[in-house]
Amino acid sequence: DTGVSQDPRHKITKRGQNVTFRCDPISEHNRLYWYRQTLGQGPEFLTYFQNEAQLEKSRLLSDRFSAERPKGSFSTLEIQRTEQGDSAMYLCASSLFGVAGNTIYFGEGSWLTVV
């Protein structure tokens, strides 16, 4: 078990391009979360899955953002038609919901810079 892994760790893209981030949660974790963090701020909730079901999406998540977890394991977060305001670190996290004391573990994050 190597923890939550995210790929790529850094991405620079031109405004208007699409980008996709991948997250591999800790194996057997049934919940997977996506957060966005900008400098000097706390992680901002975007969405989360339980197995393959997307249970909640933040109202802040515009329709340019889409997340999937097709087989209940890894997840992808796609941003279409990127804007400079999308520049941030995108954090993935996972947990084993249903177990007492379950903890949310974060990945190292994927840094996005839109130029």
Add this chain to the structure above:
Amino acid sequence: GENVEQHPSTLSVQEGDSAVIKCTYSDSASNYFPWYKQELGKRPQLIIDIRSNVGEKKDQRIAVTLNKTAKHFSLHITETQPEDSAVYFCAASRDNNDMRFGAGTRLTVKP
């Protein structure tokens, strides 16, 4: 939805002193309150958490207290060391659903 406020935004203490960070939450149904430490450029890491059925929890130099009636909880770090310098985030959620984070406290421990 849940709203978490955190104070202070920055905190500077001398090595060996105590540090206290406070958070308030809005959703009375929230029942899980973790604290994360984040060093520059790294992932947030859980340092301690508390559930709504207890009022206080300690782990060596770190303690968290929870006041459900007032809807606030605090992180206490005693005998601070330079390696405690980081950004600390509180969070609140109901059953680990959509966990909401505070804006963070930048703690600096001066040697």
